[in-house]
Amino acid sequence: MPNMSIKKNVMPTQEPSIRNQNFDEVALGYTEEQAIDEAKRCLNCKHKPCVSGCPVKIYIPDFIAKVAEGSFEEAYEIIARSSSLPAVCGRVCPQENQCEGKCVRGIKGESVAIGRLERFVADYHNKNCTEKAEAPAKNGHRVAVIGSGPSGLSCASDLVKKGYDVTIFEALHTAGGVLVYGIPEFRLPKAIVHKEIEGLKDLGVEIKTNVVIGKTITVDELLNEYGYEAIFIGSGAGLPKFMGIPGENLKGVFSANEFLTRINLMKAYKEGSDTPVLHAKRVAVVGGGNVAMDAARCAKRLDAEVYIVYRRGIEELPARREEVEHAQEEGIIFKTLTNPVEILAYNNPNDKRDPKNMSVCGMKCVQMELGDPDESGRRKPFVKKDSEFVLDVDCVIMSLGTSPNPLIKSTTDGLETQSWGGIIVNEDGLTSRVGVYAGGDAVTGAATVILAMGAGKVAANSIDEYLKTK
């Protein structure tokens, strides 16, 4: 008999007033009892709508059935058949728009907490399984993967399991891409990412850090000089956007990328780190996506009063609902229907050498109203008359999205891209160059971890087909 509670089992979390002072993980995870109880809410529908909502097509009802039985390791094996990063996806997937959005239980009540169960199963496995995965027999073909973010890791994982000799090239000094430089510790502990990457190394994947493809080595050199037979480009969308308003280059204005990289990758919030980060008193984060929430919650943990400044309404925030709720609980102030027009500079007229000169001392904003829906289906904001005001802040973090990095495109002849920089691929992930595949944010522009992973899997299959028939 299924558990007919209309609500999900609540995820245990750190108290908001405590967690906004530390960088430890916010969500603590289900206990075994909570997981079994939640798993029993699954109706095991014949048509499995949840699976159709999953970009990597995890056999969701099957793994949940195993959880309900208490066979957690078997549940893990089912997930691992489709996903190479379950502990990550269980934490950062926007499940409400994917598997859980399709769940039948969601029609009259809350969907089954699929994401929380996935996380539980992955954590159970990571904690209890000490067996090292064995490296599969090699088939003698070499593939290079550019970028060690979600798409690259999932592509490498699938290829190495098929016997390919895989090398991942990473520009930064640590592997993981956005999972290590972007998503904060309190949402995705770095130990989890590290463990997933170590697992790949055990399978035989080689990871070369400090190699910038397009600079240190080019795509053509990988193919012609270094003996790789196929390439997957998963270089992400790292280039931050700015608004183009006056004052954006003042001291105290950062891209969310810079602010988050200082904190997450460089550990600037820790005493021993040599990397500085501005400890501002009042911070405005401009934007409404997951990255904006991450930046805002990091700033809060550095003891600032933090505003989210977003030009549409609270309903239109593109961030995952849970991130918005967590941010609100932690005391982030939402200034929605608000748009910045200028960042104001401190200027001491009596002392030209005052180090505070040209630092942020406020942000001029206008209020917005929502009109008719635009081409994206969201109601279009327009400026409310005579609504200008100054928000008193000493730091501004621009979180307006990112676009693909042009380094690879500009150094690879014949690699076609969209006008905004996204690499053009067909449904198999193949680019305009033979043997060169791409996926993830490098193709789509900034999207989600799971979509990037899905693209990595598609490309891995295509590369396998290509090299088998070559």
Place this chain on the structure above:
Amino acid sequence: MYKILEKRELNPTVVLMEVEAPFVAKKAEPGQFIILRTDENGERIPLTIADFDRQRGSVTIIFQIVGATTKKLSMLEKGDYLQDFVGPLGKQTHTQGLKKVAVVGGGVGCAIAYPVAKKLYEQGCEVHTICGFRTKELVILKEEFEKASNKYVLMSDDGTIGEKGLVTDALKKLIEQGEKYDEVITIGPLVMMKFVCALTKEYGIKTVASMNPVMIDGTGMCGGCRLSVGGKTVFACVDGPEFDGHLIDFDEAIARSNAYGEFERHKYEAACNLFKKEAE
């Protein structure tokens, strides 16, 4: 890990290091830079490439001890290893087609100006080098520059070596004497470059300045290195590091360069204290 093959003190605060990095050496060109970390907790700092040896697979950096990281770096010896060393980043100096160039370096910036002067000289360009230092004991690469320049002018603020005065005085004099330069290339402290550019603007001589702002990744990701050039925001790491000196907003760059001044001072003192303790 990247092995330190050679280490030499060029003056009491400037150190030369040759680092084993074959992949970087294979591609390096004058004007480009690398990013390094000394250790696991180290910050990423950009340093312009001072020289490279493709055969030996090595890249030479020259740095001034100004903060905690350069202090730590200076304590490493030949045979030690650097945690990370990535590059070559940025665009190389444009040297093609230049027939007569004035290279104007200041302080440790001369270390970066040297490979540029050398490349120009080797390709048959007439090179006039002007190097400025505060005082005699800070002079670096004098002989090297003399070998790679048709004319070498040494300036010092206090007159203890060369002529007393600023590099702009020397440059102005040469221009007034009728030297016609295709281009002036300037590398050094921001304030110096600002005044070199102001001078050459008066004479309408194209000038390129090499910028070295705060940055993290060096691949266009953080945007920390952004500058205003001709009213447009550019990233020094991927669009530069060299830009048209007449279009750079130097005042903004100067303000941005000291964004972490207080933290740096604190960290530098902490690093010095640590080394003092170790020495005791």
